[in-house]
Amino acid sequence: MARAIEMLAYPSVQLLDVTGPLQVFASANDHVAAAGGTPPYALRIVAQGGRGVTATAGLALVAEPLPPIGTAVDTLMIAGGEGVEAAAVDPVLVDWVRQRARQARRVASICTGAFLLAASGALDGRRAATHWRYCAELARRFPAVRVEPDPIFVRDGPVWSSAGVTAGIDLALALVEEDLGRNVALAVARYLVVFLKRPGGQAQFSATLSLQTAEDKFGALHEWINRHLADDISLPVLAGQAGMSERSFNRHYVAATGLTPGRAVERLRVEAARRLLSESRLPVKRISQRCGFGSEETMRRSFLRLLAATPQAYRARFSS
Incomplete structure (x- = not known):
């Protein structure tokens, strides 16, 4: 069965936080299908109320309603963006993330999406990354989270988190490599004209x-x-x-x-x-x-x- 990947969005979400990782998975689907296989991922954008979500770039995203907690999910991904401040204090959304994260096989945040994931408690006691500009603020607000300012992305058990914006692509490539192997991840990286692993690797900020x-x-x-x-x-x-x-x-x-x-x-x-x-x-x-x-x-x-x-x-x- 295809792995269900849910990308959580909200008003004023960062467009590339959503579309960058999803394109990685979509390209993996294309690569596997071209080789005669069954696309390995089922992708969807979800949002509270299922209404259209306008990203910070001014583009509207079509989103499905938040899935009921009982429905199957493989990977829950939480995008970042200006709207994360409001999202991270919305009790209904935070509770949904808390319950959904427990059900998913793995959870990932992109950029400042770490603030919403941290508000749910899913990052307590874990290592985490976020955009370099907000590392100190994440550590201040959530002292139970071990914030690492240097890595492009961090994995701590089933919980992943990435640095700023394009680092979500790096994280998604790592997830594809874990699921489908290095050859598929490398083929996707070549198609998208990005590094499978950035040279110098973890340093996100020059x-x-x-x-x-x-x-x-x-x-x-x-x-x-x-x-x-x-x-x-x-x-x-x-x-x-x-x-x-x-x-x-x-x-x-x-x-x-x-x-x-x-x-x-x-x-x-x-x-x-x-x-x-x-x-x-x-x-x-x-x-x-x-x-x-x-x-x-x-x-x-x-x-x-x-x-x-x-x-x-x-x-x-x-x-x-």
Whole structure:
């Protein structure tokens, strides 16, 4: 029998949170059918009242009413979006999610859909991911949830959760791989022109991106820093590269990025080290030198401060 996959939507849901994962499953159906098999998934969007749901992009989605708790379901997926704030405090919807999650073989949230899943209690005592911007808020509101800010997606037993927006596609590909094997998941990824597993894997948020501003006054400087991580990147060097006095540079940089130059360089070095730890077998000592930390201990302190993990622990967890 086809696995019943329910995607829960609500007013002001994020369009790609809904359509991205569903397209993965639909493409898996097409691939299996083309090979002469029976499509493995039965897909439907469900919403309270079964009315049409308007997504944040302004497009209307046709949704079925919330299925009765007794009906069969394989996978319950909860999309994120601006409307999750109202959805997560709707007692009727939260109770439905609570009961439906207990019945489903597995449950998954996409992006900020984790807030609604957490409100149901399904994430209590479990590891979970959400959009990088809302990790701290999720942890604050739901202290029983072990929020992980770094992974693209997290699996904790039968409960899955993904990072922001397009990470729902990564999660759906992982579900297809679990159900149908790597070859089918790879075929779907190739058809959709996406990675089966993103290179560098789990890091969902780029330090370089976080330092960008609307004006991006220091974009060229950040590119220069990334090319010279192993060199001396002191304040005088950075000010000279930016063509400013040290005092003026420091003031303008903090105003533009919210970080001191030293903290920004540390983040860029940690990001580069994370990439090498997950993608290479270079010794930790070599990585610390290549990324400009100078010593393993200096890199260790930076990792603990920014990631709450040692370089060795990060590699053990995220190495490909």
